[in-house]
Amino acid sequence: MASFSVFVAVAITILGLLIQGSSHPQLSPDFYSDTCPDLLPIIQHQVQLAVAEERRMGASLLRLFFHDCFVNGCDASVLLDDTPTFIGEKNAVPNKNSIRGFEAIDAIKAAVEEACPGVVSCADILTITARDSVVELGGPYWDVKLGRRDARTASQAAANTSIPPPTGSLDQLITSFHAQGLSVQDMVALSGAHTIGLARCTNFRNRTYHEKNINGLFAREKQESCPRTAGHGDNNLAPLDLQTPTAFDNYYYKNLLVYKGLLHSDQQLFNGGSTDSIVHAYAENPDAFYSDFIAAMIKMGDNKPLTGTDGEIRMECRKVNY
Incomplete structure (x- = not known):
C-alpha cells in the first residue's frame, strides 16, 4: 500500500509539471491564425x-531584430525608450547613434493594433x-x-556586453554567438546580413x-570619406x-574572399x-547561404522567448503598459 501511495504521489507530481509546462506554449507559425488572421499581410x-x-x-x-535577440532573448526590450525612472538599451554603446527604424516599427504596430488591438506582441x-x-x-x-x-524590463549592461562589436576577433565572435546558443556555422550565416546596410x-x-x-584600393576609397x-x-x-x-544576396562573402570586408569583424570570417571554408561555400553557393541563414534566424528567434503569462503585450512598443 505504501508503494502504491508513492506511485500516486509521483504521478500527481508529473501531471502537475505537465500542466504547468502547458501554460508556456511553444512558438508556432499559426499562433495568430484565429486572433489576428490578417497579421502577416498587414506587416x-x-x-x-x-x-x-x-x-x-x-x-x-x-538589424533591430539582431540587437534585440542578443540581449536576454527576442523580447522587444530594444524598443523601450529611456524615462526618468527607466534605463533602456537604446543608449548602450552598440546601439547609440547606430540602430534605427523605430518610427517604422511604430507605424507597423499602429496598423496591427487597428486590426487586432492588444493581441500581437512587439517581439x-x-x-x-x-x-x-x-x-x-x-x-x-x-x-x-x-x-x-x-x-517589461531592459538591460543596458547586457547590451553593452552581449552584442558583438565591429572590432571583435574571430574567437570573440564565436564566444558571443555561442552565448546565444548559436554555432560557428550560424554565426557565419547570420553575418551575411551585412550584405545589406x-x-x-x-x-x-x-x-x-x-x-x-585589406585590399589596398578598397582601403584608399574608404579613406576618402x-x-x-x-x-x-x-x-x-x-x-x-x-x-x-540594397540587395540581399551572397556578395558579402565574395567581397571577403578579396579582402574587401568593411568591418574588422567581417574580415575575421575570412582571415x-x-x-x-564556410565563407568559400557561401560565396560559391547562394542557396547554401540562404538555407543556413534561414535556419540560424529561426534558431536565434527561439532563444529564451517570453511566452504564456510571462511579460506582456505592449500597447505601444516604446513603453511598458501601465
Missing part, C-alpha cells in the same frame, strides 16, 4: 511602404518585420514562429588605415557590401581561420 504592406520610402530601412529593421512584430525586410530586398522567405511576449566611419576607420588584410582623425567624419556612411548594398 508585409507596412514593410513595403517603409522600404519604398528608404531602401536602407530594410537593413535597419533586420513578434520585430520577428516578422525582419523576415519581410529580407524578402523585400530580394532574399529568401521562411515561415516565422510566433507567440512571443514583450519584456551601411556602417559609420567610426566603425571602420581603424581597419582602413591600420590593418594589413573617412578621415584619419577621430571626430572628423565619424558619421559618414559606407556600404557593408560595396557591390549590392586564415576556421571559418574560411
Whole structure:
C-alpha cells in the first residue's frame, strides 16, 4: 500500500509539471491564425511602404531584430525608450547613434493594433518585420514562429556586453554567438546580413588605415570619406557590401574572399581561420547561404522567448503598459 501511495504521489507530481509546462506554449507559425488572421499581410504592406520610402530601412529593421535577440532573448526590450525612472538599451554603446527604424516599427504596430488591438506582441512584430525586410530586398522567405511576449524590463549592461562589436576577433565572435546558443556555422550565416546596410566611419576607420588584410584600393576609397582623425567624419556612411548594398544576396562573402570586408569583424570570417571554408561555400553557393541563414534566424528567434503569462503585450512598443 505504501508503494502504491508513492506511485500516486509521483504521478500527481508529473501531471502537475505537465500542466504547468502547458501554460508556456511553444512558438508556432499559426499562433495568430484565429486572433489576428490578417497579421502577416498587414506587416508585409507596412514593410513595403517603409522600404519604398528608404531602401536602407530594410537593413535597419533586420538589424533591430539582431540587437534585440542578443540581449536576454527576442523580447522587444530594444524598443523601450529611456524615462526618468527607466534605463533602456537604446543608449548602450552598440546601439547609440547606430540602430534605427523605430518610427517604422511604430507605424507597423499602429496598423496591427487597428486590426487586432492588444493581441500581437512587439517581439513578434520585430520577428516578422525582419523576415519581410529580407524578402523585400530580394532574399529568401521562411515561415516565422510566433507567440512571443514583450519584456517589461531592459538591460543596458547586457547590451553593452552581449552584442558583438565591429572590432571583435574571430574567437570573440564565436564566444558571443555561442552565448546565444548559436554555432560557428550560424554565426557565419547570420553575418551575411551585412550584405545589406551601411556602417559609420567610426566603425571602420581603424581597419582602413591600420590593418594589413585589406585590399589596398578598397582601403584608399574608404579613406576618402573617412578621415584619419577621430571626430572628423565619424558619421559618414559606407556600404557593408560595396557591390549590392540594397540587395540581399551572397556578395558579402565574395567581397571577403578579396579582402574587401568593411568591418574588422567581417574580415575575421575570412582571415586564415576556421571559418574560411564556410565563407568559400557561401560565396560559391547562394542557396547554401540562404538555407543556413534561414535556419540560424529561426534558431536565434527561439532563444529564451517570453511566452504564456510571462511579460506582456505592449500597447505601444516604446513603453511598458501601465
